[in-house]
Amino acid sequence: MPEAASKTRREKVEEKERAILAATRAVFRDKGPEDAKITAIAQAANLAEGTVYLYFKNKQALLMAAVSEFYAELTQDAEAAVRAAHETEGRLTALAQLHFSRVLDEWPLIAEAMGPYLPSPEYRETEAYALNRRYVAVFDGVIRDGVSRGEIRADVSVAVMRDAFYGGLEHFARSARLRDSLPDTQAEVAQFLTVFTAGIMDRPSAGVLDGARVIRRLQGVITDIEDQLRAGQQDDVEMQDGEGTQ
Amino acid sequence: MPEAASKTRREKVEEKERAILAATRAVFRDKGPEDAKITAIAQAANLAEGTVYLYFKNKQALLMAAVSEFYAELTQDAEAAVRAAHETEGRLTALAQLHFSRVLDEWPLIAEAMGPYLPSPEYRETEAYALNRRYVAVFDGVIRDGVSRGEIRADVSVAVMRDAFYGGLEHFARSARLRDSLPDTQAEVAQFLTVFTAGIMDRPSAGVLDGARVIRRLQGVITDIEDQLRAGQQDDVEMQDGEGTQ
DNA sequence: AGTATAGATGAATCAAGTTCATTTTTTTGG
DNA sequence: CCAAAAAAATGAACTTGATTCATCTATACT
Numbered sequence: 001m002p003e004a005a006s007k008t009r010r011e012k013v014e015e016k017e018r019a020i021l022a023a024t025r026a027v028f029r030d031k032g033p034e035d036a037k038i039t040a041i042a043q044a045a046n047l048a049e050g051t052v053y054l055y056f057k058n059k060q061a062l063l064m065a066a067v068s069e070f071y072a073e074l075t076q077d078a079e080a081a082v083r084a085a086h087e088t089e090g091r092l093t094a095l096a097q098l099h100f101s102r103v104l105d106e107w108p109l110i111a112e113a114m115g116p117y118l119p120s121p122e123y124r125e126t127e128a129y130a131l132n133r134r135y136v137a138v139f140d141g142v143i144r145d146g147v148s149r150g151e152i153r154a155d156v157s158v159a160v161m162r163d164a165f166y167g168g169l170e171h172f173a174r175s176a177r178l179r180d181s182l183p184d185t186q187a188e189v190a191q192f193l194t195v196f197t198a199g200i201m202d203r204p205s206a207g208v209l210d211g212a213r214v215i216r217r218l219q220g221v222i223t224d225i226e227d228q229l230r231a232g233q234q235d236d237v238e239m240q241d242g243e244g245t246q
Numbered sequence: 247m248p249e250a251a252s253k254t255r256r257e258k259v260e261e262k263e264r265a266i267l268a269a270t271r272a273v274f275r276d277k278g279p280e281d282a283k284i285t286a287i288a289q290a291a292n293l294a295e296g297t298v299y300l301y302f303k304n305k306q307a308l309l310m311a312a313v314s315e316f317y318a319e320l321t322q323d324a325e326a327a328v329r330a331a332h333e334t335e336g337r338l339t340a341l342a343q344l345h346f347s348r349v350l351d352e353w354p355l356i357a358e359a360m361g362p363y364l365p366s367p368e369y370r371e372t373e374a375y376a377l378n379r380r381y382v383a384v385f386d387g388v389i390r391d392g393v394s395r396g397e398i399r400a401d402v403s404v405a406v407m408r409d410a411f412y413g414g415l416e417h418f419a420r421s422a423r424l425r426d427s428l429p430d431t432q433a434e435v436a437q438f439l440t441v442f443t444a445g446i447m448d449r450p451s452a453g454v455l456d457g458a459r460v461i462r463r464l465q466g467v468i469t470d471i472e473d474q475l476r477a478g479q480q481d482d483v484e485m486q487d488g489e490g491t492q
Numbered sequence: 493a494g495t496a497t498a499g500a501t502g503a504a505t506c507a508a509g510t511t512c513a514t515t516t517t518t519t520t521g522g
Numbered sequence: 523c524c525a526a527a528a529a530a531a532t533g534a535a536c537t538t539g540a541t542t543c544a545t546c547t548a549t550a551c552t
Binding site for chain 4 (some may be wrong): 493494495496497498499500501502503504505506507508509510511512513514515516517518519520521522
């Protein structure tokens with residue numbers, strides 16, 4: 001049994017597997033989940049129904065494999081996007097746009113594949129879970145990096161931020177599907193990010209600062225000055241609405 | 247055909263409907279979605295399979311009705327919770343806790359019932375959609391009230407906030423289900439709310455202020471003072487890290 | 493070419509939802 | 523109170539889609 005031949009065989013099998021996965025994703029995308037029967041998938045891959053079962057244990061496994069492929073691709077692109085941007089905000093924006101658009105495309109598949117697992121802890125045993133972990137690890141990395149740079153608050157667990165980020169985006173993608181024609185996605189994602197980053201940032205760019213710190217600083221300066229002034233002139237510095245009301 | 251008798255009949259029908267819905271929710275809750283076959287539901291309601299179809303067009307309709315009931319109850323409780331609290335933050339906390347715990351309980355049912363509809367816009371025609379609207383209207387009301395009081399920023403659409411809120415919470419509930427034993431829910435929801443409210447508030451309580459405004463104010467004061475000082479003393483006020491680095 | 497082995501097929505089986513002819517229960521009128 | 527009519531309930535039969543498997547076809551090796 002020669003090495004080369006064995007390798008070729010494995011390659012052929014993997015190629016066919018990928019073909020079936022591609023057919024699956026295509027059927028879900030343009031025929032909808034209702035019509036994503038095994039028959040339709042087999043037909044799209046130019047195979048008989050039974051053949052699909054030579055490559056995948058059952059429909060559930062097939063869908064999971066398709067989702068795994070989806071996450072693997074997504075992870076690649078997410079990593080690339082993060083490498084391309086150098087500040088935290090840009091990275092989060094890129095991740096959000098990417099996640100939103102991809103999930104919007106393949107949501108029916110993802111939902112159908114995940115559905116049966118969501119209520120059970122056995123999902124943690126699946127390959128899709130492992131790949132999902134690797135995917136969100138990209139986000140986690142961005143956050144941790146941001147924390148170490150002092151850009152992101154350290155008093156909230158990454159897990160919570162992650163849930164807020166992806167949960168918000170996915171819910172958002174779902175509502176976007178309902179509002180018939182897709183509206184200005186970029187703009188809406190940007191709005192979402194406004195809220196998210198404002199909540200997460202330690203020293204956000206959007207014109208918000210750490211109030212306690214600023215006030216302490218201000219207080220110090222003013223005391224200094226008052227001292228100085230007391231010694232010199234007599235005019236008093238106007239100092240009213242220190243807390244502000246809008 | 248007497249009024250009383252007719253009324254009694256309708257009542258009987260509605261009572262049986264409610265019984266079937268209760269059985270459905272019970273089966274989902276304690277036998278899991280896998281085993282929530284029509285047979286099991288019928289059995290739990292002490293009926294033959296066929297009888298279920300006398301009251302609901304098909305399984306899908308049955309599940310939707312169950313979800314509708316769920317949302318109706320949830321809306322009642324949400325309204326009560328909002329009435330009980332008087333400031334925006336307390337109201338949001340109450341809504342979050344309520345949503346989180348309830349959704350955690352009945353997620354399998356909700357997911358299964360919604361699944362088929364999520365990708366399609368025909369969901370908007372369903373009763374469940376209408377009830378969901380009424381439910382989120384409670385949240386919307388809290389937000390709008392908060393905006394009018396100047397507590398919540400007005401530059402982000404309520405829809406975005408809503409998606410961030412419920413999306414984050416639901417994702418969160420899902421991850422909580424995965425982490426085998428449920429951890430300190432209260433505490434985690436509180437963390438989530440920290441992030442969410444910080445993002446949404448106009449003048450958040452957590453020691454954050456509008457930076458641009460503070461800086462403008464500070465600048466003005468300093469210029470004043472510099473003028474004064476120039477005329478009087480000669481000591482200079484130390485003024486370095488104006489932007490701060492953590 | 494001839495046999496062995498892997499790969500593919502689609503008819504048969506199975507499972508769950510749905511329908512419907514029949515049976516049981518309830519209502520109504522004499 | 524009884525019988526006919528109407529309403530409600532039943533479960534066996536049907537339908538649809540996933541899965542299995544006996545059979546067939548193509549490929550590899552001598």
